[in-house]
Amino acid sequence: MRSQLTRNAYRRLLAGGPGAPPCPASVLSTYNARARCLAASTPSLTLAKPSRRTFFGVFKKPPRELKAPDVPPGYETLLQFRALEVENARPPEREGLVAGFKEFFNHMKKHGEAPKRGQRVNVPGSINSTQAFLAVRLLRHLLATEDGGDSFTFVDLKNILEIAVRPPSGKADNHLELVRLVYGEVERRIEHMWELGLGEEEIKQAIGIQNKDQHMFFAYFITALTRYGASREAAERMNDYQKHFPKPQADGSYTENDWKVITKANGMWMLVLRGLAKEGLEEELLQLFDKLVEENGVKFxxxxxxxxxxxxxxxxxxxxxxxxxxxxxxxxxxxxxxxxxxxxxxxxxxxxxxxxxxxxxxxxxEPTKQVWDVVLQWAVLAKGKGVEDIKEMFKIMQSQATEDPTKKLKPDSQTINSLISAAAEINNPYLAERFAILGTELHLPPTIQTRIIQLDYRLDAGDMSGAAEVYDKLQKVVQGDEDVPAVNKYLRALCAQPQPPLERIISVTADLEHRHITLEPETAKSLCEVFLRFDQQFEVIDTLSLHTVSYSLEERAIVRQAMMDYITNSKISTARVWDCYQLLKQFFPETSTEERVRLMDTFFNRKRPDMACYIFGHMRGHGNPAQRPNLDIYVRCFEGIGQYPDAESLRMVHNMLKMDTTVELNTRLYNGLMLAYAACGDPIDALGFWRDITNSREGPSYNSLAIVMWACELAPRGEETARDIWKKMVRMDLEIPKVVFDGYLGALAASGRAQEEVKKLIGEMERGLGLGYGVGVETLGVPYNAIPTMGGKDAFAEWAKLEHPEVWAEVEKTGRRETLDGPKYNIERRFEA
Known part of the structure; x- marks a missing residue:
């Protein structure tokens, strides 16, 4: 098992000590320029070297190094351009942008997927929706600026199309737009060459792709349209394309080259039909079929x-x-x-x-072998046939007459795999195992696909030991990445165990890392949940570093949610969730403002206003202006400080507000400041914000009145200000909320000289002062708590018990606590700005 970093050293690391990671600089904008996403500069962390050297240190393990992500070359260029575009800043030099763009797509073509055994070349990889979005933004800029698309050869454009038509594992929201942009440039160039009078052979030479012509680009375009939900448009483009079909010769035949064009076109029509079917466009599907039969002579x-x-x-x-x-x-x-x-x-x-x-x-x-496999599956799925019945059907299949005796039909590994799949489909793992044994009896050794199916149904059956056995056998024979979905499922199943086997989980992830396999987002989420649960910080960092860099924003959100859930779990210690927050901040700079506010509230609720305000500060310092706090978030932060006071945090946030030119002060914001300063033991400054409110055009709100009465209660000689405010309210015949009335009582009682006036006001309220409410728990509890002397408290309590026995009994039920100012009842007072 890998060596682990101690918690204290890890915290120092995150706090910015020796070896601390730099803040990531590479960010990208989301589609509405709200978020920017870390994708290239994931930190490489190492333990700081100890300050003392000892003889025994020679035998210590070397410091743990975290794994660096495999970032595609050139991707940084796409990220950098988008970040500058969002900020309306000047983009880098064109030559560097073109070079980075080409480098990215050339890399994806050559190294998108590792070559399977027996292959001499790599299979082109796909790009996710975020990468496609970045490519669209940069390519659109390059095509619109000086020299247009002349910096790209036809080979370059073909490479882009080849990658763009390859569907990603997640959403493909921006792939079609990228294809349209590239194909539009191809069309423009070919049209320009026709206008210059070049012939078809000259155009082929200009394109410069051996044994290819302009129809290849059109085929890519139609493939993308039908693959990404635009099959109607594909049908329209094919109708236009068909107008340029070669005409038959006098005898109705076609030349060899013309027939190749017709064959290619028929293949593209099949793509359109399949695309219409996939999109559920019944009317268009049947109309196109009739058209192809009538006009093109397509056969059924x-x-x-x-x-x-x-x-x-x-x-x-x-x-x-x-x-x-x-x-x-x-x-x-x-x-x-x-x-x-x-x-x-x-x-x-x-x-x-x-x-x-x-x-x-x-x-x-006398069906083919492939159809016989379907018949055998039908026998299992619909007829409930077992192994002995299938053996009898094998005999019937083998007795089928064929013209060539050497081509007698017989079951093969594919047959066994189809039977195992059918048994798994009806949730009969025992029957699936019987079919696997049958394959061995027929001298048909299990294939890679057999092992994958076995792993899948054993996981469905909850047979973890059997799944582990199959996994170990599978890893000895696997050749490509065909097992990746099943292995991801295996990892998720391991993580879902009541006691997840950490060593086994880490071993499986190491196997995938060695093969340069990117985990599915749901798997990465499960791993993060388990590693966080067991304090495996290095494993969390490795998972985030190696995999999230390849995810789209939507896929990254899945993993981010696991960390959000961990941080907001009140059952986990504050120290651990703060460590997790540091990782979230580092690896997910695209975290939305709403999510950050939720995290800020979480730490306020944990009674850690210092941590909550640090989160606010991280929002304030974010590189993307769209993710910086607005007025509402400032107010929410001040309300949190008002509930959980911390003077140092208040000064920090207030200073940020003073420097923030995007936020205009209004009554709500002044209310928040007044509330926070009063809570932090500075009622004098709090009353200064009241004066700002009264001098403003907007004026005070009822929330302002409730807060200022509390500030008056806390301030020396505050009852004078409270009396002035009360007189104005009475003079203006304002409707006075109960919270304001109770606060006024508290302000008067805090002076120690107005207890009789407080009692009189309470009596007048009961006799019908016209306030619309009666004596409540706060009406008695607030002035009691505010009275500064013990004798005054006792006298008030005796009066309340005599005049309002039922209400005072409710006050006593809240419980008392001892403070420096004497006993106080647990009266909850919460103010909103």
């Missing part, structure tokens, strides 16, 4: 049959599904994907009788 081939049949099957449209499924094909046979969709449809809609007749016809039609 298995691929089209699968698209339309599956469309209705997934929506449980019984009549339409049966109708389209039974339509005769022009050529070929119904593919296995269509049969599988129909099987699931029939199980959902209770059409097993119809399905059984379909399957009988399939078996009697």
């Amino acid at each position: 081939l298995p691929a089209i049959h699968e698209i339309i049949t599956t469309f209705f099957a997934e929506r449980n449209r019984i009549t339409e599904t049966k109708k389209w499924f039974s339509k005769p094909l022009y050529a070929g046979a119904i593919n296995s994907e269509t049969y599988m969709a129909v099987v699931r449809f029939a199980l959902r809609t209770n059409e097993q009788e119809w399905l059984e007749s379909v399957m009988e016809g399939v078996v009697n039609s």
